[in-house]
Amino acid sequence: MILNYFKSRFIFPLLLIFYFTGFKGQTDSSFVVDTVKNIIPVFTTTVDLLDNELQSQDISGLLQSSRDVYVNQAGFNFSAARYRLRGYSSENTRLFINGIPVNDPENGWTIWSYWGGLNDVTRYPETSFGITNSAANFGSIGAYSYISALPSVKRTGSRVSYASTNRSYRNRAMYTYNSGLNNNGWGFLISGSSRWSDEGYVPGSYYSSGSYLLSIEKKFNENHTLNFMAFGAPTVQGRQGIAVQETYDLTGDPFYNPYWGYQTQSDGSLKKRNARSRDNHKPYMTLGHYWKVSEKLNIQSNFYAITGKTSNTNLNWVDANDPRPDYYKYLPSYFVNDQGTLSGNQIIENQEQYDNISQQWQQNNPDYTQLNWDLMYNANYNNLYTQNNIGNIDSSFTGRRSKYIVEEYRLDPRHYGFNTFGKYDFNENSSLNFGLNISNYTSRNYRKINDLLGGDFWVDIDQFALRDFNDLALAQNDLQNINNIVGNGDIFGYNYDIHVNKNELFSTYSYNKKRIESFIGINASTTTFWRDGKMQNGRFPESSLGSSEKQNFYNYGVKFGFLYKITGRHLLSFNGMYKTEAPYVRNAYVSPRTRDLLVPNLSSTEIISADLNYNIRLPFLKARLTGFYTQINDQTWARSFYHDEYRTFVNYMMTNVDQIFMGIELGFESNITSTVQLTGAFTIGDYLYNSRPVATITRDNSQELIALDKVVYLQNFKIGGMPQQATSLGLKYNAPKYWYAGINFNYFRDIYLSPNPDRRTAEAISAYGAEYPYRDEIIDQTRLSDGNAVNLFCGKSWKIYKNDSYIRLGLNVNNLLDNTSFKTGGFEQLRYDASDIQRFPNKYGYMYGRTYFLMLSYLF
């Protein structure tokens, strides 16, 4: 029934779009069949395995669309292991859609899911990797990609497809229509899709997403074209949480998800409910002007606006038990005294409880392994409470005070900007690219009540501060609304705006001759950011309300590239970049939810990078070999986690974080026969911390600094969260009769967990002498086992000559051998106990088992 509900919700708008297909422009007679390679659908399996942060690193959609012989394979085959191009995180990639810069100004990330489902439009971007001669922007060291969504550029006609899969969603329907430009110079491109599942691959997860894109082009004459474009992908997701190994072992399920639980419905049935839902919708809009000033000068200018919301829910509770089923006190290991280590002599302290809890977990009894919504509701139903001293009028209120709530963290962007960029050709050998971007960004950050779970109200005070200090003023989250009574939809806890204003200029001079291609570029930028608090916090009354001091950064960069064609088939190139970048505001404040205190010693980041490439383009062999070396210095690193004893967020900040990325990439495609192709991709890297950063640790509800200027001994630790070595070998058969089949073998090595900085300090081990046998367990970095996956793909296309249309069928099977023992990542908990390091053990995520993606499409 639910499924039907979802279907009707999403299919209906698609049908509407179908209905409207009478409009056609001039038909494009030069319609060419896509190469077989490009029929491979774009998808990803790593959605939401980890946090938002890791999600942002998934730019596989971008990589897969590349035509680079290495990157294409890497994007397609390595994404399941959370591969990152050269180890860089996604702020080092620059992405433009019809000229809009879509990197998030707060943290630099490109989050592909904000336009997920628009595959028909985003499929063939102009992408280049490493340090390149980019057209719209100075670029960075990762990738530069420009997705065009102009009707005059895209393939005309209609494309409709349906896909069935068993990944985060189960169904996908998509429709795209492009009129091309008609005789009056008008063109329309529309695209829409629905992706949905009532329950995804992981228990308790669900997915329902739509997407839309509208691009209208009007060509006035040879010199002027205007374009209006709007797109977005409203997405609601029930998320997957990763957990400690103990829970996977007990339940026997590597995809155990602690985020969901049953809730009894009015008809008595049980319904799965996920406490961690994500509800995002960021509409992007742009008005672009394409101006051909002369034969030599082209300029594109855009006004753009990015608005909408991002929302994540979580449980909160007061005066009640921790509701999370995987809370460490609810696991059997809590009853084991392991003498400070798992390798030590284990003593079960309460055999009866240990046996009982182990048994319940092994039987997958949802009362133990999952959330219990009914209990939470009943706790709220029953909690009659009188709140006195409300507001300044000293009133009181009696009602059911919720002990448990679902709260919602909001970050709503308001991003407006103007950019212009162009190219001037001096002559056939030399040209100049130039551009300007003015961007004005605000995000509204606040917490609101999503669901009181059967209660009447919540009181906006900090319980921990109240107990600790016995001071009512100190406990207030909002001093101007003492003991504020909040209900569903009300803002509470924190409320502040972050402002980032950025202006950028760049210019690149290119010189190309018969055997030489070269460029040299410079850029300069100014960045200003500040915090504007909307609530006066009782712990920080003087630094929480109003605008903070503005922080200004002035940055610049230079880059160059030189390519030499030994012959037309052997190319050698060398690229380099030096630049500084303003620190991202996301890392700049020690506790932005509560106050405007800056991270000590905040400074610009320095990036130094170079790569050397050798390309071969023979009829039977295409290959690229690259060596790269990059330093990213003086970075600021910030993470927050919820500390359940403090009942608040604890913030870790590191400054002076230096990292080194060096390695080799090799990719090749070889046509063994006219129908059989051998492909390979290999990378080995060494991605390291290269400094001893200093850490500041704060918590949101106390002015006390937990640590200040603590030295973190991170030098030579590996950068975690990705394989530092990956190999893919593939064999593909392209049949003359328009079908193909292929197989890929992939192998991953050197995956490390990101080190918890606090465990690598002198303080962490100060209590233990050098002879302490478990000292290494505190300090050493966790390396995950090597993993492998075999992927299979095949497809066929038919041409219907009657109306010049095509039918295509494609099937991908990922992880054919159903390998479910490959841990692709995880993290060390930031909370730890040095005297018992396994009390808060690592959390891991596994690669999905065998999954398929079957797609039928019709092009007409």
Place this chain on the structure above:
Amino acid sequence: MKKIQNLLLIISVTLLYFSCNKQYDDPPVNQVPIGEVILISDLKDMFTGSVTLIESNYSIFGNVTSEETNGNFYKEVFMQDLSGAIKLKLKSSGGLYIGDSIRINIQNVSMSEYGDLIQLENIDVDQQVVKIATEKFIEPYETTINQLSLSEDQSRLVKLNDVEFTELGMTYADAVNLSTGSRILTDCNGNTVSVRTSGYANFASDTLPSGKGSITGIFTIYNSEKQFVIRDINEVQLDSSRCNGSSGGGGSGGDILYKDFEDGSMTSGGWKNFWSGTNPNIGEWEIYTTFGVNGPVAKASNYSNSSNYACESWMVSPLFDLTVASAPYLVFDNVTRYSGNALELYISYDYDGSSNPSQQGTWIDITGYVPNWDTDDFQWDLVSSGNTDLTPFIAPSVAIAFKYIGTNSNGATWEVDNIIIRE
């Protein structure tokens, strides 16, 4: 153009479809059965001397007389009806508050004892307790220490009059090591009871009051020892003269100058404020109660609405006679936060007691003689200044003054408390 409108319509319809999340019905209410209602005294009579499982479907009604808010009780509350009182050990912390009128279904609950104090084990507030009303406060039973009955009055809310602590100068408990304190409370006849305070209580580090008066709390026992647990520090009112007639309360006896701001007044006792600056009264010394403090202190800060305002702000003592002492010293508590000028301390022997000190009087800067100014501008913890020797300034009419200076570009926050001159 109509077609474009159609398109926009479709887009907006699409958007509408995605604006809502999954919906869920509220789960049904778990009814807590009533069964047979019995009195607390009847229930306690059922106790066999060892752990007793209550198999019958009984309920008890009563009012909650303690709560966990201030940390002195943890995972336990006391309740009483007209017949008696009992301790409830809770399965998890929280959920019951003083004045709650409740019903508990006690079928399958175990009754046990700890040092002869009878208790109900493992009560699940969310599933076994029904809250009927709030703020139905019970009046404490006023009695004397020797009249307290180990069996009849255990777990009861009581009020003792005319009692005092014997161990003056000690704190209620050890808040540093979080260990429980046991302090002897006595009446004028020498009967005693132990006041037990958890190291986790937020008043654990308070010094015991030195006077005599009344105290309200829960009467508990440990075997034959009479014990007493404070539920709210405001119910400790020991501020009259002690049994032996010595002064209670305060702490000013014998001091030459004593200002602790506990009365919430800057000017009581003849203290004065003088202020000049750029934004009216920003930076003036004022009473402050929010940070790092235990009761009111004097505070000066030139920070307002995200800006600093230049100011010069004096807090001046009344005139006092130092000739009564041979080795007087000054001691006070102070704390600073944020960057800015240091606080300055002056002394004058010719101040007229009323004029603006910036215009009248010879003021000697003794800032540098104070042994310990707070330098940690990250923490709100008041530190003691240490003793500043005032022997060089012995004169018949002396005043001291704190001078706070802020500029338009910065300014610290300073707090000062417990300004004492004694010998």
